[in-house]
Structures are given as structure tokens and as C-alpha cells.
Amino acid sequence: MMPTAAPLATGSARWADALLQSFAQAGYARAEPAILQPAEPFLDLSGEDIRKSLYLTTDAGGEELCLRPDLTIPVARDYLTSGRAGQPAGFSYLGPVFRYRGGRPSEFLQAGIESFGRHDSAAADAEMLALAIEATAAFGLTDVEIRTGDVALYTALIDALDLYPVWRRRLIKDFNRKISLKQDLERLTLATGSSRNEYEGVLAALAGSDRKAALALVTDLMSIAGATNVGGRSVAEIADRFLEQSTLKGGALPRDALDLIKRFLAIAGDPDEAIVRLRALANDAKLDIAAAIDQFESRVGFMAARGIDISSTRFSTSFGRGLDYYTGFEFELHRRGDGFEPLVAGGRYDGLMTQLGARSPIPAVGFSVWVETLTELGCQPVARDSSEGQS
Known part of the structure; x- marks a missing residue:
């Protein structure tokens, strides 16, 4: 029998309502995709951890279906079938997802935001991180560890090495x-x-x-x-x-390629320090990765403009979230000093939309909030000032 999640406690319900209200005030409409989803996108596009944890079934016509293990792909699929496909649009969500988790409840709540169609990628990335921080702050958790990475930098490096x-x-x-x-x-x-x-x-x-x-x-x-x-x-x-x-x-x-990859993966620290080290590596090895570094630096500027303390943000070139569809910025928020499981996690996934059937690429970025992990911390929901405007 599949372990199920307990109903939301009164305090958790208040917090969830406050979170959805803050998302709506930031301009993100509520999305409610179907719980039963085609299995193929998750089997083809998700990371190994999600693929091996799916709850699968088959309909009368033989199509393989699954209980949604995550809400990013379902929200993206609904957006692509709507009249707004290709246009800038943002959605928020709160609902159950289903994954096998080795004895832990297989049904659990997930909240989050997905932003589609924005071409100001650096600004959109920074907005997602700022809203993710607000999500933890809304629940009374103000001291979080911010971990970030960028798959696009790594991809640019591998391309510049001109390997087989x-x-x-x-x-x-x-x-x-x-x-x-x-x-x-x-x-x-x-x-x-x-x-x-x-x-x-x-x-x-x-x-x-x-x-x-x-x-x-x-x-x-x-x-x-x-x-x-x-x-x-x-x-x-x-x-x-x-x-x-x-x-x-x-x-x-090739040994020289191995050495460069290792030097690249050793770069970690605050984002400003990482930018200096990345440019030094690119110049020293004559690598054509300036565009990816410029995008990274632009994002850091937008993060600072949103009030994020750059010096306390940890960046690592080797940071990755284990999901195959990420193509750029990735991040996780952890409770400081106790952070194996993320409280909030997300990133950029520009390639997913064409893989789901879009005729042309559509920029996309978002994040998910682990509602029950935050609930277990025992904080109290903090009401957002209704006078605040949209982001």
C-alpha cells in the first residue's frame, strides 16, 4: 500500500494560503494541472531519481500514465496547449505530487512558480531566486543558505574543448x-x-x-x-x-582537456570571486566561454539589485540538481547548518519546451517549494503586506 501524506494541519494551511497569496501578488496566476499525466515526458526528460520513483499505470488504450511526480512538466504542458503558448506568462501552484521515497510518505505537497517566455533571462533568474527567498521568509525562516550553479557554463566549457x-x-x-x-x-x-x-x-x-x-x-x-x-x-x-x-x-x-575540466570544476565561492576565476581560466586556456560568463555576471548584478547578499551566496561550477532538463542557472535554499534536503529548489530549463512539443524554443525558469519540509521546522507563517506591488 502506498504511504500517503497527512492532511494539512491548520498552521500549514495558513502558511500555504499566505504563500499562494504572495505568488499571486507577484503576478503569478494559479495553475492546477491534472494529477494523472502521460508518463513519457517524465521517463524521457527527468533525472534518474524521479524516473525510478514513478507510480505507473496504463489506460485502456495502452498509453502509459503516471501520478505526477513533480509539477514543472504538467504546468509546462498546460501552458503549451493554452492560447498563451510562446508569450510571457507566469504560474504558481500548490498541490500533491507522488514519488516512491523509501518508507517516507509517497504523497506530499509541492508549491512553486514557473515563468515562461521571458527573454530577459538574467533578470528572470534573479527574480526566481528572490521569490524563493521570500517564500522561506514568509514562513518565518530568514537565515537560509543559498547554493547556486550554472549548467550553461559547464556546457560552454565542454563545447570550447572541441571533443569527440x-x-x-x-x-x-x-x-x-x-x-x-x-x-x-x-x-x-x-x-x-x-x-x-x-x-x-x-x-x-x-x-x-x-x-x-x-x-x-x-x-x-x-x-x-x-x-x-x-x-x-x-x-x-x-x-x-x-x-x-x-x-x-x-x-x-585528452589529458589537457581533463586538466581544464578539473580546474573548472574546482571553482567555488561567492559569485563575484567565481567570475574572476572563470575569466582567468578562459584567458589562460584561450577558451571561448565569454558569453556564458557574461550571462552569469549579468544575473549576479540583477540578484544584487533585488537585495540578495551576493557575498553570502555560494556558487559552485560543479553544482547540479540531478534533473536532465536544466540548461542554465540552478539553485537550492537550505536551512543554514542543517541542509541536506532543500527547502526550495529550481532553475532554468530553456530546452524543455521544445522537447514537450513547442515549435520553437521558449525560455523557462522556475522553482519548487517543499511545503512539508518547511512545515516540520515549526515556524509560523508571516503575512505579506497587502500594499506591496507586483515584482
């Missing part, structure tokens, strides 16, 4: 996983062609090939064998795996 496409895909994919990227880099660096493989002939044939050639070869081989998949993997997935193994056998990750 297989290396690029693998290193970018690994960044958002809960494994240590540093350990993975060590493993990839030590890879050699000394071990034997039952598919040596295929790997040799793929040496130096691109993805299109690999797909054609694997398609032909599987056609001859009369197979359409192996172990549940599609032809494309098998081709990618073979191409990756062929590249690994051709030699380890």
Missing part, C-alpha cells in the same frame, strides 16, 4: 547525475583499448565514425539478424553505445 561528439554527450549527460563527475572523469581518462570485447569487429568498423554512420551500420546488422531491439534498447540506443565504446577504445580523454 561521443565525449561531449557523455560528459554533459553525466553532469546532471547524482554520481561524482570527478570520479567519472577519472574512469574515462583511464579507459584504454586493452580489454577484449565480444563485439570487437563492430567496434573496429566504427572507429572514427560519426553517429549517422554508426546508426546505419547497426541498423544493417540488426536487419540481418532479424531483430528490432536488444534487451529493450532501440537501434539508436545500441548505435550510441557502440559508438561510445569505439571512441573509448581509440584512446582516453
Whole structure:
């Protein structure tokens, strides 16, 4: 039997109402997406932690469905089917989500904001962080630890290194996983062609090939064998795996690339210090990552303009939230000194909208509030001054 969440206590209900009121005053309309959702977007686009925690079912027509494990994708899907798709629009939400959590209640409350269609990305990012801080302050928690990162900086670095496409895909994919990227880099660096493989002939044939050639070869081989998949993997997935193994056998990750990635991932501190170190690395290694650093610096300026104490904000180039769809700014708010589980977390996910069916890219950024985690801290809701205007 699936563990369920307890009903909201009176104090929690008051806090939730105050939170939704503050979101509405900031200009974010209430969204209420369906609890039952198509499973495919979550299986394809979410991180591994969410994928393995889904509650799945199948309808009469054979479509795989799930109880929503998160509200970002459902709110985004509703926006894309509305008449406002492609236009700037902001939504807030409060409702139950469902994930297997190893003995903890699988149904729990999530609140948050999603902002779509704004092209002033740096300003929108700063607004999300400011509203997230307000969300914790509304519940009486004013001393929070702010942890931030930026996937776009890492992606810019990997692109500037001009690696094999297989290396690029693998290193970018690994960044958002809960494994240590540093350990993975060590493993990839030590890879050699000394071990034997039952598919040596295929790997040799793929040496130096691109993805299109690999797909054609694997398609032909599987056609001859009369197979359409192996172990549940599609032809494309098998081709990618073979191409990756062929590249690994051709030699380890170049030492200079490894050193630069490690230097990059070691940058941490307050954002202003990080900007100085990033520019120094880019100049020293002649890396074309200035645009990504400029965007980062612009965001920091907007954060300061919103009253966020930059010197007390922690930035790390290795910070990631484990969700595959993030493409830029990421952040978490933790209780200072006791912060394994985030109180609020979010970031930028510009690529998600086209993956969900949008005809052209739509900028998107948002955050989620862990209602019950904040409730457990025992703070009291703080009413927001109704005279405050919209953000």
C-alpha cells in the first residue's frame, strides 16, 4: 500500500494560503494541472531519481500514465496547449505530487512558480531566486543558505574543448547525475583499448565514425539478424553505445582537456570571486566561454539589485540538481547548518519546451517549494503586506 501524506494541519494551511497569496501578488496566476499525466515526458526528460520513483499505470488504450511526480512538466504542458503558448506568462501552484521515497510518505505537497517566455533571462533568474527567498521568509525562516550553479557554463566549457561528439554527450549527460563527475572523469581518462570485447569487429568498423554512420551500420546488422531491439534498447540506443565504446577504445580523454575540466570544476565561492576565476581560466586556456560568463555576471548584478547578499551566496561550477532538463542557472535554499534536503529548489530549463512539443524554443525558469519540509521546522507563517506591488 502506498504511504500517503497527512492532511494539512491548520498552521500549514495558513502558511500555504499566505504563500499562494504572495505568488499571486507577484503576478503569478494559479495553475492546477491534472494529477494523472502521460508518463513519457517524465521517463524521457527527468533525472534518474524521479524516473525510478514513478507510480505507473496504463489506460485502456495502452498509453502509459503516471501520478505526477513533480509539477514543472504538467504546468509546462498546460501552458503549451493554452492560447498563451510562446508569450510571457507566469504560474504558481500548490498541490500533491507522488514519488516512491523509501518508507517516507509517497504523497506530499509541492508549491512553486514557473515563468515562461521571458527573454530577459538574467533578470528572470534573479527574480526566481528572490521569490524563493521570500517564500522561506514568509514562513518565518530568514537565515537560509543559498547554493547556486550554472549548467550553461559547464556546457560552454565542454563545447570550447572541441571533443569527440561521443565525449561531449557523455560528459554533459553525466553532469546532471547524482554520481561524482570527478570520479567519472577519472574512469574515462583511464579507459584504454586493452580489454577484449565480444563485439570487437563492430567496434573496429566504427572507429572514427560519426553517429549517422554508426546508426546505419547497426541498423544493417540488426536487419540481418532479424531483430528490432536488444534487451529493450532501440537501434539508436545500441548505435550510441557502440559508438561510445569505439571512441573509448581509440584512446582516453585528452589529458589537457581533463586538466581544464578539473580546474573548472574546482571553482567555488561567492559569485563575484567565481567570475574572476572563470575569466582567468578562459584567458589562460584561450577558451571561448565569454558569453556564458557574461550571462552569469549579468544575473549576479540583477540578484544584487533585488537585495540578495551576493557575498553570502555560494556558487559552485560543479553544482547540479540531478534533473536532465536544466540548461542554465540552478539553485537550492537550505536551512543554514542543517541542509541536506532543500527547502526550495529550481532553475532554468530553456530546452524543455521544445522537447514537450513547442515549435520553437521558449525560455523557462522556475522553482519548487517543499511545503512539508518547511512545515516540520515549526515556524509560523508571516503575512505579506497587502500594499506591496507586483515584482
